[in-house]
Amino acid sequence: MHAARLALVVAVGSFRRYATYRVATVAGVVTNTVFGFILAYTFTALWSERPRLGGYELPQALAFVWIGQALLAATALMGGGAENELQGRIRSGDVAVDLYRPADLQLWWLAADLGRAAFQLLGRGAVPLAVGALAFPLALPTTPLPWLLFLTSVALGVVVGFALRYLVVLTSFWLLDGSGVSAMSGLLGVFFSGMLLPLTLFPGAFGETVRLLPWSSMLQVPADVLLGVRQGADAARGLGFQALWALALLGAGRLVQRAAIRRVVVQGG
């Protein structure tokens, strides 16, 4: 009970903290909208050559673009999640202080990241999606159920994203400077989540494999749930897939964390 309350407080604090960066939020909305337009036009060119490419009609493909832009900041695909700060704390040694706190390190940063994601879904997600819906014919559902499933799927996607990035940050205990691994992780995230192209367009066995990787939880699955490509049992399977990855990666994070903490040497001073 205590842990849950603490997590809630951390999450709310994180939400409010991100909400104070107003200019940065507006700047992010502008960037997401600009990229949304560029991608929407290239997708239009692509789908006018090959209708029903990857199993999507054009309005679905266009919706995919704008859902991607709406989720980019929330799932922190390119990095920049709340746990980013932990990287600096590992490098400077401040993490030693964190380890003395009567709170679990992973849970603390997960809560902070959920607060961040909630703000960015509202602050940086809603506006680009609305602009996209005004400028292009998007296939978005008008009933509440797909939206509810979508939000659940997004939440699971955020947890998977956090669990992955947390593992990345923990490598700083060994490498000290984590910027290389972080950049690598962002790169994999953008490519394997479907942000550049829906994963259903990836050819053959490569495509099949890519769709089983954790990154597909962060855009492909939520988008398919919202677009009605996954319905009923298929949607449930999608959510289960995400939940499995979330649990597996959080568990891996625990193990690595335990090994990492053993490396910490507190210098006197």
Place this chain on the structure above:
Amino acid sequence: MWVRSTVAYRASFLMAVAVNFAVTGLDFAAIMIMFTHVDALGGFTVAEVAFLYGTTGMALGLADLLLGSMDKLGARLRDGTLDTLLVRPVPVFFQVAADRFALRRLGRVSQSLLVLGWSLTQLETADWSVVQVALVPVMVLSGTAIFGAVFACGAAFQFWAQDASEVQNSFTYGGNTLLQYPPTVFATELVKGVTFVVPLAFVNWLPALRVLGRDDPLGLPGWVDFASPAVAALCCAVAAVAWRRGLRGYRSTGS
């Protein structure tokens, strides 16, 4: 100094260069995946798209290498460390540009160069005239200057906005993504916007259409294809004025 400090963490540095190389590479992989489904995009073949991709990537990569650190200015304005730069006997502009100079950005330049080289061997522009050949390096250099001016303007803008480095990303990285694809893909208003308002079309679209022997969708007179250096000079002048005004209006945080 920043070169030495990044190279110090060797594993991380090598990974950062490789990643920078691969980041842009995956961009191109996405385009190649598109072309496994279609033969032409907006009427352009894969070699022609690769040519557009390589020229804009080179231009952005070089500009990013030289001036990409300018977006750190916002942080310096907020914490007041810009004052340290003001008292040194070197123009502030160069100091900000050299701040945290990131050698890893060579990754993008080399990857774009590879794609450009590949596209040149694949293009079916049979008779390469002297003009067409000369236009390629001119295009890359003018493009570098235009993107550089955007970086500088973005930095100058931060004197007012404090923290809006991401807006300039729409023009630099967004512009780069835009210019990777043929202008025929986009709505005419958008093409007009990046020709007459923010002249990104001069980075590669207009000269590239001449090299590829294509008409431009706006039906502009032919000499416009050669106007890139002049446009680049104009952009740099605008950026210089903006930077000076920004710097002159700067008030320290006072802490």
